[in-house]
Amino acid sequence: MLRRVEKLLLDLAVVAVVGLGVLITGSVFLRAAFNSGIPDTIVIVRELMVAAIVLPLAVATLDRAHIVVEFLSKMMPLRVQDWLLVGGSAFGLFALSPLIYAGWREVAHTVESGAFFFGQLNLPKWPGRVVFLVGISFCWLRLLLMVIGDIRTIRAGGSVVSPDHEHEESV
Amino acid sequence: MDGTVIGIVAFACVIGLLAVRVPIAFALAGVATVGTFVIFAFRTGTFAPERALKPTTSLVFSNSFDLIHSYDLSMIPLFIALGHIAYRAEITTKIYQAARVWLASVPGGVAMASVVGCGGFSAITGSSIACASTMGRICSPEMLRMGYDKRLATASVAAGGTLGSLIPPSVLFIIYGIFTETSISALFLAGILPGLISLLGFVLVIFVWVRRTPEAAPRFEGQITMRDRGRAALDSWPAIGLFVIIVGGIYGGIFTATEAAAVCVSAAVAIGFAQGKLDLRGVIESLRETCIQTASIFLIAAAAKIFVAFIALTGVAPSIVSAVTDAQLSPVMLLAAIAVIYLVLGMFLDPIGIMVLTLPLMIPLVENYGFDLIWFGVVIIKLLEIGLITPPVGLNVFVIANVVGKDVAIDRIFSGILRFLTVDVIVLILIMAFPVISLLIPNSM
Amino acid sequence: DTTLILGEAGPNRGARAAALQSFADDVTARTNGEVNIDIQWGGALFKANAAAQAIADGVADLGTVIAVYFPQEMLSYSFADLPMRNEDAWVGMRATDELMRTSDAITKSLADQNLVYIGTFTTSAVNIACKDVAIRRVEDIAGLKVRGVGAYGDTFRDFGANMVAMPIYDAYQGLDTGLLNCSQGYSYAVAALKQQEVMTSYTLLNWGQVGALGIFMNKDVYDSLDAETQSAMADAGIAMADKLGELITAANDAALETMKDAGVEVVDLPAGERDKLVQQGKQYVDEWVERANAAGLDGTSLLEQYRTLLEKYAEERDGQGYPWARG
Ligand code: NA
Numbered sequence: 049m050l051r052r053v054e055k056l057l058l059d060l061a062v063v064a065v066v067g068l069g070v071l072i073t074g075s076v077f078l079r080a081a082f083n084s085g086i087p088d089t090i091v092i093v094r095e096l097m098v099a100a101i102v103l104p105l106a107v108a109t110l111d112r113a114h115i116v117v118e119f120l121s122k123m124m125p126l127r128v129q130d131w132l133l134v135g136g137s138a139f140g141l142f143a144l145s146p147l148i149y150a151g152w153r154e155v156a157h158t159v160e161s162g163a164f165f166f167g168q169l170n171l172p173k174w175p176g177r178v179v180f181l182v183g184i185s186f187c188w189l190r191l192l193l194m195v196i197g198d199i200r201t202i203r204a205g206g207s208v209v210s211p212d213h214e215h216e217e218s219v
Numbered sequence: 220m221d222g223t224v225i226g227i228v229a230f231a232c233v234i235g236l237l238a239v240r241v242p243i244a245f246a247l248a249g250v251a252t253v254g255t256f257v258i259f260a261f262r263t264g265t266f267a268p269e270r271a272l273k274p275t276t277s278l279v280f281s282n283s284f285d286l287i288h289s290y291d292l293s294m295i296p297l298f299i300a301l302g303h304i305a306y307r308a309e310i311t312t313k314i315y316q317a318a319r320v321w322l323a324s325v326p327g328g329v330a331m332a333s334v335v336g337c338g339g340f341s342a343i344t345g346s347s348i349a350c351a352s353t354m355g356r357i358c359s360p361e362m363l364r365m366g367y368d369k370r371l372a373t374a375s376v377a378a379g380g381t382l383g384s385l386i387p388p389s390v391l392f393i394i395y396g397i398f399t400e401t402s403i404s405a406l407f408l409a410g411i412l413p414g415l416i417s418l419l420g421f422v423l424v425i426f427v428w429v430r431r432t433p434e435a436a437p438r439f440e441g442q443i444t445m446r447d448r449g450r451a452a453l454d455s456w457p458a459i460g461l462f463v464i465i466v467g468g469i470y471g472g473i474f475t476a477t478e479a480a481a482v483c484v485s486a487a488v489a490i491g492f493a494q495g496k497l498d499l500r501g502v503i504e505s506l507r508e509t510c511i512q513t514a515s516i517f518l519i520a521a522a523a524k525i526f527v528a529f530i531a532l533t534g535v536a537p538s539i540v541s542a543v544t545d546a547q548l549s550p551v552m553l554l555a556a557i558a559v560i561y562l563v564l565g566m567f568l569d570p571i572g573i574m575v576l577t578l579p580l581m582i583p584l585v586e587n588y589g590f591d592l593i594w595f596g597v598v599i600i601k602l603l604e605i606g607l608i609t610p611p612v613g614l615n616v617f618v619i620a621n622v623v624g625k626d627v628a629i630d631r632i633f634s635g636i637l638r639f640l641t642v643d644v645i646v647l648i649l650i651m652a653f654p655v656i657s658l659l660i661p662n663s664m
Numbered sequence: 665d666t667t668l669i670l671g672e673a674g675p676n677r678g679a680r681a682a683a684l685q686s687f688a689d690d691v692t693a694r695t696n697g698e699v700n701i702d703i704q705w706g707g708a709l710f711k712a713n714a715a716a717q718a719i720a721d722g723v724a725d726l727g728t729v730i731a732v733y734f735p736q737e738m739l740s741y742s743f744a745d746l747p748m749r750n751e752d753a754w755v756g757m758r759a760t761d762e763l764m765r766t767s768d769a770i771t772k773s774l775a776d777q778n779l780v781y782i783g784t785f786t787t788s789a790v791n792i793a794c795k796d797v798a799i800r801r802v803e804d805i806a807g808l809k810v811r812g813v814g815a816y817g818d819t820f821r822d823f824g825a826n827m828v829a830m831p832i833y834d835a836y837q838g839l840d841t842g843l844l845n846c847s848q849g850y851s852y853a854v855a856a857l858k859q860q861e862v863m864t865s866y867t868l869l870n871w872g873q874v875g876a877l878g879i880f881m882n883k884d885v886y887d888s889l890d891a892e893t894q895s896a897m898a899d900a901g902i903a904m905a906d907k908l909g910e911l912i913t914a915a916n917d918a919a920l921e922t923m924k925d926a927g928v929e930v931v932d933l934p935a936g937e938r939d940k941l942v943q944q945g946k947q948y949v950d951e952w953v954e955r956a957n958a959a960g961l962d963g964t965s966l967l968e969q970y971r972t973l974l975e976k977y978a979e980e981r982d983g984q985g986y987p988w989a990r991g
């Protein structure tokens with residue numbers, strides 16, 4: 049279920065990137081060909097950027113795409129490496145929590161105050177904030193499930209750093 | 220509690236966390252959050268954690284959200300998408316085949332061509348990160364596929380990416396110009412020669428590297444006829460066409476450097492479809508990969524921005540600058556001290572962050588010494604560029620690591636970077652010792 | 665001793681930075697060294713588009729807020745951005761300052777957001793720089809590619825300009841490559857960004873300014889200060905308007921000289937043409953009044969007070985000269 053939601057979020061991010069490309073190319077084309085343009089391009093691009101960047105965070109987490117420095121940990125026994133990996137994810141849970149809390153406050157604030165961006169369309173400020181909160185929250189949830197899953201794997205005698213390690217040795 | 224102490228402890232904590240394999244983004248954001256909380260809690264002298272919650276979360280949120288909520292940075296996902304789509308549409312492969320055929324007699328020729336390509340791309344984009352992420356996605360996989368040494372295939376592009384801010388246009392020069400009220404166009408001109416010298420230095424590193432270990436860059440086997448060369452050159456037209464569109468569009472006044480990324484992606488998609496190399500599924504797959512990579516790059520950048528705001532609160536930067544001021548150093552020693560300060564800050568912080576934290580205090584100091592601010596700007600930008608490839612926090616290296624995926628560990632890239640750093644330091648010393656290198660072009664205009 | 669943190673999104677260079685620094689020094693002087701202000705330049709703590717919330721939350725104790733980023737929250741301040749023939753920097757600032765301080769409705773609207781008004785800046789009069797064209801009549805605007813500012817840009821669009829969105833720092837390159845025909849701006853900023861190198865004409869619009877940017881303070885922190893310190897900050901805030909008026913007027917004059925020396929033609933838009941701009945821009949003033957009314961601020965009365973204050977300070981200037989030029 050969660051994977052489906054994450055996949056959906058990723059595809060929404062893809063839509064946002066397509067939107068960036070079409071919107072900017074379109075405004076260049078309209079300017080060059082018809083001396084006209086699309087209203088509030090900059091504001092819309094900014095809002096789309098939030099979707100393009102934050103929504104895929106959960107999938108990036110699942111892919112273990114977060115960049116780590118490994119040269120010290122690599123010298124340690126596999127068991128230690130496993131626990132360090134879990135520790136890193138757990139630290140991520142801690143590091144992202146303030147963003148979720150602040151994101152809630154920010155969403156509530158922008159919805160309540162009716163804040164909007166200066167421009168022709170006076171677009172509201174809340175959508176980008178909501179998207180940010182959604183993206184970070186699902187990233188956090190994914191991290192939590194990975195921490196739990198990784199601990200289970202280690203307890204069961206497996207390895208999370210190199211899952212096919214035992215297999216390699218037996219070959 | 221003294222802010223400077225908190226700042227130094229924070230730097231140590233980041234190193235410690237990175238050493239135990241905590242992802243870089245989490246380490247920076249986590250330490251910055253705790254540090255900010257501590258500073259706000261002790262603001263009135265006594266420990267009052269209840270008063271720290273609101274400002275801490277507000278600072279963390281606004282700094283990360285505003286970094287992402289950016290029009291200018293939209294070029295980064297778009298340029299990464301360009302790399303993916305050009306790869307899938309075989310646009311990059313064709314240009315690499317051409318480079319391989321034409322440079323068959325030059326050992327490491329393809330790596331050199333990649334670095335020169337970075338120099339060319341620098342003339343389009345003002346951002347080193349954009350330069351590294353685009354060129355990294357385009358060059359490194361092709362070099363890896365040709366059997367190039369992993370360190371060479373990645374480090375050359377990470378280093379080449381740092382040309383992005385030295386060769387105009389350049390966001391860093393614009394910010395420096397705003398902080399010093401110097402002519403941005405003069406700064407742009409001043410960056411050209413140092414940029415080209417750096418480029419030459421990188422080519423030299425590749426030359427020596429491949430000379431010493433020829434297996435790092437496999438030679439092209441077999442006979443190459445003029446016909447092969449002609450064919451390869453013709454086949455590479457889409458890449459050349461894209462380049463012409465970008466340069467012509469920017470310098471011909473059709474679109475801005477930021478808009479160039481979007482136009483180029485659209486053009487690459489159109490070429491891919493026209494050649495039958497791309498279908499809708501291919502575009503979607505490319506964009507999925509783009510999104511995942513963009514997300515993890517921006518997560519680090521956002522965390523780095525939070526860290527800068529925290530460091531601003533500590534007052535570390537003003538205490539360093541006032542220590543240097545009080546020391547009343549000779550001009551040469553001052554320059555050496557500045558180099559050390561920026562290199563150390565560059566280990567942890569991003570270039571814009573460092574400028575914002577230090578320039579307000581540093582510029583009056585160097586003005587008192589009678590330094591030329593245009594030349595000093597080139598020195599600073601070169602120092603900041605070096606910071607992009609130094610461990611532990613080297614944004615360009617992270618970007619490359621990110622776009623090549625799990626094939627090459629980050630430590631391998633850093634170890635390859637060492638040789639390029641050596642040349643960077645030599646170039647830096649040249650720029651510092653001979654201001655004429657920077658001032659020749661602006662003064663002759 | 666109290667140290668207050670002030671967040672400023674701009675650099676520590678230029679007229680506005682000098683005025684801000686003089687405000688900080690003035691506060692220290694007026695409190696006999698009791699209160700120090702530590703300015704964080706360049707948006708190190710928060711960017712301009714997060715300022716209002718960041719100050720309200722206490723990230724900084726006080727800081728610069730630019731109203732255009734907060735059209736809803738700073739509605740009660742943004743009258744100072746409206747194009748209503750308020751082109752004199754000092755007159756505009758003092759009128760704005762007095763209204764911000766004396767209107768209970770504004771004070772309450774800010775207090776609801778945990779903010780207190782401290783002092784105002786201005787970017788000074790909005791003019792327009794062009795390359796290879798010159799705006800001598802409003803008819804010249806049609807078909808031009810223009811980088812615009814707020815309601816001034818909207819009015820240009822109404823006259824047929826194609827508005828191109830880009831940061832002011834990119835305007836140099838935009839004019840140079842022909843991507844832009846014209847860029848709206850303020851004389852000293854145009855010169856600071858060396859646009860005279862690429863432009864050929866500069867039209868003085870005598871129309872209005874962007875004046876809704878100023879210093880606001882976290883209300884909790886403000887309330888924790890004693891009455892003497894509070895009034896010292898108010899006095900320093902008023903003095904800051906005089907200081908910036910002096911600096912920006914000189915900087916703008918010098919900038920015009922720089923442009924003329926670079927061979928730029930400086931055009932004074934005829935009063936009749938300017939009135940067409942004012943007439944067309946009136947709808948944006950009316951729009952503001954409507955929104956203010958909807959927010960319970962009585963926009964008509966606020967604008968009336970603002971006009972009266974503009975007249976009051978224009979009279980003071982005409983009678984006694986600018987404060988920095990008085991004996
Ligand atoms: Na560049």
Ligand code: NA
Nearest residue numbers: 565566606612
């Ligand atoms: Na670094």
